[in-house]
Amino acid sequence: MTRERRGRPAAPRLEDVAARARVSTATVSRFYNNPGIVAPRTAQRIRAAIRSTGYVPNAIAGGLASNRSRVVSVLVPEIAQSIFNDTIEAMCAELAKDGIVVMLGLTGADDQRLAALIEAAVARRADGVILTGIVSRESMRRLLRKRCPVVIETWGLPRDPIDIAVGFSHDAVGVAVARFLMERGYQRPHLVVGDGQRARARRDGFLREWSAAGGATPTEIITPLPSRFGHARLVWRHLAELGQQPDAVVCGSDILAQGIIVEAQAAGLRVPGDLAVVGFGNLQVASDMRPTITTVDVDGARIGREAVAVLRRHAAGQRPSERLIDVGFRIIARESA
Amino acid sequence: MTRERRGRPAAPRLEDVAARARVSTATVSRFYNNPGIVAPRTAQRIRAAIRSTGYVPNAIAGGLASNRSRVVSVLVPEIAQSIFNDTIEAMCAELAKDGIVVMLGLTGADDQRLAALIEAAVARRADGVILTGIVSRESMRRLLRKRCPVVIETWGLPRDPIDIAVGFSHDAVGVAVARFLMERGYQRPHLVVGDGQRARARRDGFLREWSAAGGATPTEIITPLPSRFGHARLVWRHLAELGQQPDAVVCGSDILAQGIIVEAQAAGLRVPGDLAVVGFGNLQVASDMRPTITTVDVDGARIGREAVAVLRRHAAGQRPSERLIDVGFRIIARESA
DNA sequence: CTGAAAGCGCTTACAG
DNA sequence: CTGAAAGCGCTTACAG
Numbered sequence: 001m002t003r004e005r006r007g008r009p010a011a012p013r014l015e016d017v018a019a020r021a022r023v024s025t026a027t028v029s030r031f032y033n034n035p036g037i038v039a040p041r042t043a044q045r046i047r048a049a050i051r052s053t054g055y056v057p058n059a060i061a062g063g064l065a066s067n068r069s070r071v072v073s074v075l076v077p078e079i080a081q082s083i084f085n086d087t088i089e090a091m092c093a094e095l096a097k098d099g100i101v102v103m104l105g106l107t108g109a110d111d112q113r114l115a116a117l118i119e120a121a122v123a124r125r126a127d128g129v130i131l132t133g134i135v136s137r138e139s140m141r142r143l144l145r146k147r148c149p150v151v152i153e154t155w156g157l158p159r160d161p162i163d164i165a166v167g168f169s170h171d172a173v174g175v176a177v178a179r180f181l182m183e184r185g186y187q188r189p190h191l192v193v194g195d196g197q198r199a200r201a202r203r204d205g206f207l208r209e210w211s212a213a214g215g216a217t218p219t220e221i222i223t224p225l226p227s228r229f230g231h232a233r234l235v236w237r238h239l240a241e242l243g244q245q246p247d248a249v250v251c252g253s254d255i256l257a258q259g260i261i262v263e264a265q266a267a268g269l270r271v272p273g274d275l276a277v278v279g280f281g282n283l284q285v286a287s288d289m290r291p292t293i294t295t296v297d298v299d300g301a302r303i304g305r306e307a308v309a310v311l312r313r314h315a316a317g318q319r320p321s322e323r324l325i326d327v328g329f330r331i332i333a334r335e336s337a
Numbered sequence: 338m339t340r341e342r343r344g345r346p347a348a349p350r351l352e353d354v355a356a357r358a359r360v361s362t363a364t365v366s367r368f369y370n371n372p373g374i375v376a377p378r379t380a381q382r383i384r385a386a387i388r389s390t391g392y393v394p395n396a397i398a399g400g401l402a403s404n405r406s407r408v409v410s411v412l413v414p415e416i417a418q419s420i421f422n423d424t425i426e427a428m429c430a431e432l433a434k435d436g437i438v439v440m441l442g443l444t445g446a447d448d449q450r451l452a453a454l455i456e457a458a459v460a461r462r463a464d465g466v467i468l469t470g471i472v473s474r475e476s477m478r479r480l481l482r483k484r485c486p487v488v489i490e491t492w493g494l495p496r497d498p499i500d501i502a503v504g505f506s507h508d509a510v511g512v513a514v515a516r517f518l519m520e521r522g523y524q525r526p527h528l529v530v531g532d533g534q535r536a537r538a539r540r541d542g543f544l545r546e547w548s549a550a551g552g553a554t555p556t557e558i559i560t561p562l563p564s565r566f567g568h569a570r571l572v573w574r575h576l577a578e579l580g581q582q583p584d585a586v587v588c589g590s591d592i593l594a595q596g597i598i599v600e601a602q603a604a605g606l607r608v609p610g611d612l613a614v615v616g617f618g619n620l621q622v623a624s625d626m627r628p629t630i631t632t633v634d635v636d637g638a639r640i641g642r643e644a645v646a647v648l649r650r651h652a653a654g655q656r657p658s659e660r661l662i663d664v665g666f667r668i669i670a671r672e673s674a
Numbered sequence: 675c676t677g678a679a680a681g682c683g684c685t686t687a688c689a690g
Numbered sequence: 691c692t693g694a695a696a697g698c699g700c701t702t703a704c705a706g
Contacts, residue, residue, distance in 0.1 A: 011459075011484065013699060024677045029701055039675055056484065059460040060406060061699035063397045064682050074441075080422045081621070089417060092443045096450065101457055104411075104441040106429045113433065120438055122348075123396040147348065147393065230625035259625065265602065266627040284418070288567035288596065290603040350683060361693045366685055376691055398683035401698050675706105682701085690692085 012053040020049035032057060033066075063125065070098075072311065073121035073129045075105040075114065078226055081255060083281045083300065084132045087154060090304030091130065098312070100127070107133055109196075109225045115140060122147045128311045130154060134197050135162070150314045152307045155298075156198055157324050166306045166325040170198045173296055173329055174205025177278060180331050181248055182213050186276060190246035191220035192235050192256060194227055199252045202280075206250065219246060227252050232259025236267070247276060248337060254279035254286045257293050261336060276337035291335035298329050349390040357386035369394060370403075400462065407435075409648065410458035410466045412442040412451065415563055418592060420618045420637065421469045424491060427641030428467065435649070437464070444470055446533075446562045452477060459484045465648045467491060471534050472499070487651045489644045492635075493535055494661050503643045503662040507535045510633055510666055511542025514615060517668050518585055519550050523613060527583035528557035529572050529593060531564055536589045539617075543587065556583060564589050569596025573604070584613060585674060591616035591623045594630050598673060613674035628672035635666050 018025045023042060031038050031046045038046070049055070063069040072095055076084050092102050103124060105117035111133065118140055121129050129151045135141050144151045144162050153165040181189055189210070193203045203220065210218060221238045223231045235256070239245065251257040257279030261271050269275050271291055279286055279295035286293040306325055313320065355362045360379060368375050368383045375383070386392070400406040409432060413421050429439050440463060442454035448470065455477055458466050466488045472478055481488045481499050490502040518526055526547070530540045540557065547555060558575045560568045572593070576582070588594040594616030598608050606612050608628055616623050616632035623630040643662055650657065 009483070015699080025700080026678080026702075027676060030676085033701075037675065042675080054483075056456060056459045058401075058462060058699055059457075060397055060400045060462055061682090062701070064395075064401050064684085065699075065701040067682070067701090069397060071440075078426065079416050080426060085417045088441075089415065089443060092441065096442075096453065096457075099457075101461060102441045103408075104425075104429065104439045105433075106426060116433065119393060120396075120433075120436075122393045124438060125348075125395060125397055146391075228625070229622045233625070262627050285566045288565070288570070290599050352683080362684080363686075363693060363695095364691085367692085370685075374691065379691080395683055398698090399685070401700085402683075402685040404685090404698070677706085678704095680701105680703095682699105685698085686696095688696105689694095 011058070012055045014055075014057070016053050017046065017049045017055045020053060021045040067125075068315075069125045069127055070100045071103050071124055071126045072100055073103045073105060073117070073124070073126040075107055075117055075121075075129065076132045077107050077109050079104075079106065081226065081228065083253065083283070083298075084155065086300035087132065087304040087307075090301035091308055094305055094308040095311075098308075100311075111135075111137075118143055128152065128314065130307050130311075134158070150311065152310050154303050154307055155300075157326060161323050164310055164320050164323050164325070166303050166310065166327060168298065168327055168329045169205075170201035171205035173280075174202035174207070175209040176329075176331055177202070177250060177296065178206045178209035178213070178215075180333070181250070181276075181278070181337070182210070182215065184276075184337070186248040186337075187215070188244060188246045189215075189218045189248045189250055190239065190242075191218050192231075192249060192251045192260075193220055193222050194225045194252035195222050196225045199225070202252075219244075223252065223256070227256050229255050229259040231256055232263050235260060236263040245275075248272075248278065249275060250278045252280055254281045254283040254293055254295055257295065257336070258285055258289055261289065261291065261293070272335065272337050278337045282332055286332070287334070289336075294334045294337040295332055296329050297332045299327055302327050348395070349392045351392070351394070353390050354383065354386045354392045357390060358382040404462075405652075406462045406464055407437045408440050408461055408463045409437055410440045410442060410454070410461070410463040412444055412454055412458075412466065413469045414444050414446050416441075416443065418563065418565065420590065420620070420635075421492065423637035424469065424641040424644075427638035428645055431642055431645040432648075435645075437648075448472075448474075455480055455485075465489065465651065467644050467648075471495070487648065489647055491640050491644055494663060498660050501647055501657050501660050501662070503640050503647065503664065505635065505664055505666045506542075507538035508542035510617075511539035511544070512546040513666075513668055514539070514587060514633065515543045515546035515550070515552075517670070518587070518613075518615070518674070519547070519552065521613075521674070523585040523674075524552070525581060525583045526552075526555045526585045526587055527576065527579075528555050529568075529586060529588045529597075530557055530559050531562045531589035532559050533562045536562070539589075556581075560589065560593070564593045566592050566596040568593055569600050572597060573600040582612075585609075585615065586612065587615045589617055591618045591620040591630055591632055594632065594673070595622055595626055598626065598628070598630070609672065609674050615674045619669055623669070624671070626673075631671045631674035632669055633666050634669045636664055639664050 014025045018028045107114045129148045132155045151162045156167040279293045282295045282297035286295045351362045355365045444451045466485045469492045488499045493504040616630045619632045619634035623632045
């Protein structure tokens with residue numbers, strides 16, 4: 001096979017740099033991977049050779065030889081209006097510092113494509129897999145456990161993580177929101193529950209706490225995932241059919257909360273006077289909306305950074321001491337409730 | 338070096354599958370890369386061997402040997418609230434069909450990290466680079482042109498694309514919006530212009546058309562990129578300082594348009610009665626907002642699919658006939674203007 | 675601090 | 691339709 005392809009000139013190789021710097025390829029390799037051990041004058045010559053040849057190391061060859069791909073697979077349901085985007089951005093930024101690249105996989109809300117994406121991560125010999133969703137199928141969990149150096153589940157704290165999880169307790173969020181509304185004197189909350197395991201965990205926590213405190217059973221509605229602004233209209237229609245009107249709506253996302261506020265205002269209601277609204281996620285819009293939205297703050301960027309920290313410890317050969325890293329959450333009281 | 342690592346068992350290799358299926362490694366390789374040429378009975382044995390060993394091909398080794406990484410680098414400014422997300426999702430979905438993986442790079446609004454990300458794409462020997470931003474620095478353009486098999490610029494139609502561009506004319510958008518407002522009888526548009534080349538192109542088109550049609554010079558304000566809901570507040574403050582109040586606000590994004598509507602309503606104005614608002618992008622929220630938002634529809638998913646189609650043609654060895662692929666746009670008239 | 679050389683796990687032109 | 695073998699461009703244990 002000729003080294004020319006498609007008119008673009010063949011890329012310079014380690015060998016070319018080595019020849020020019022009058023050293024062996026091993027030394028140039030060390031210059032990149034262990035700069036401390038090459039003599040300053042040698043390093044000088046190598047730098048010059050790199051510059052003059054325009055050499056860029058071939059990470060594919062490097063990955064094969066070193067058995068480290070420097071690729072991390074990040075698997076999320078979607079990015080279109082996702083609550084996970086801050087996490088992804090933080091991860092990309094952190095990993096870039098280490099020269100590690102993010103392979104993005106979109107699983108879809110129903111995990112249809114998850115199996116294929118896990119296979120892709122295995123095929124690429126990803127140094128780690130980070131998930132924001134929940135992997136329930138045992139066959140996938142086995143593949144991940146068996147074939148991925150480390151897998152990090154985020155945005156939740158599963159009972160039995162594959163390796164290690166970074167997140168918070170959704171049940172505890174439900175409890176905290178119930179207490180918050182109870183303390184503020186609300187009596188008839190309506191729960192808008194996303195059709196997923198975590199949203200249900202928040203709901204369960206809410207209901208348990210609410211009834212423990214003597215509240216009457218709240219009304220509720222299930223909405224599709226991912227959560228959309230437009231779902232507010234469905235919720236609104238559903239509300240109209242209820243006998244007793246709620247005094248607070250607890251939403252599964254800030255976007256949905258924003259939608260409810262818009263619907264309420266369009267219907268001539270005041271928020272929070274006539275109806276209080278609580279969101280989830282503390283997206284930028286929650287603080288920018290009028291009224292500003294009371295919500296649950298989750299530090300998505302921190303989740304991303306912690307996940308990368310786990311990866312770094314793993315790369316350094318440290319076995320994790322704990323399998324669950326709780327980043328917590330907090331309720332941000334604003335105007336809407 | 339031992340083949341065991343970190344307690345996880347060594348992954349089976351092509352050789353293991355070949356031995357079990359009683360064929361050479363070449364034949365197993367062909368089974369994957371050119372299934373048509375292996376005999377059905379042989380294929381049967383290979384399939385069985387793959388199943389029983391749990392073999393997953395090592396794409397790193399494959400990439401090195403074949404000089405095709407099956408990786409595409411996608412470089413975008415951000416994903417947090419990005420107009421490009423539909424494009425990214427469509428690309429991921431299309432590329433997944435071909436067994437190609439997306440390497441996601443976030444450049445930031447200011448291209449700070451662009452150079453490093455281009456280097457990463459070169460180092461990984463990406464089969465293609467897809468950009469949504471504009472690459473102005475000549476050194477980066479040169480690196481892309483010289484070292485990347487194909488580079489696809491999207492969401493715009495530059496005068497001199499590096500290889501090929503998929504997008505639409507931002508100037509034409511400005512012209513179309515100006516005509517739209519003119520026809521509807523608006524007289525005092527206010528332009529909210531994002532601080533970037535493309536937003537300025539839309540502005541220039543608008544101004545040219547507006548004054549050609551005899552309109553008085555519009556007022557305007559520059560806003561930071563990326564566009565945020567919260568910028569609406571800045572714009573609103575700026576509007577208050579204007580002598581003559583506009584009868585229409587032309588926004589650089591739907592999110593910003595939504596923000597302006599919220600501000601206007603909070604100030605007791607009716608939209609579009611007292612103030613019309615036009616967005617850009619036709620995000621989901623534009624059709625869900627109350628009032629629904631008049632905006633410019635750009636088919637982001639189509640841009641993604643067209644970009645992948647270019648990649649496929651390139652992989653098939655076809656040289657592109659045209660260097661600019663115009664996907665167009667259209668104005669969606671809704672309630673807000 | 676440096677070099678010679680084996681090896682990482684595939685693909686593919688060549689020969690049959 | 692299949693196999694033997696060279697080669698892709700690196701890394702790294704070993705020896706010095």
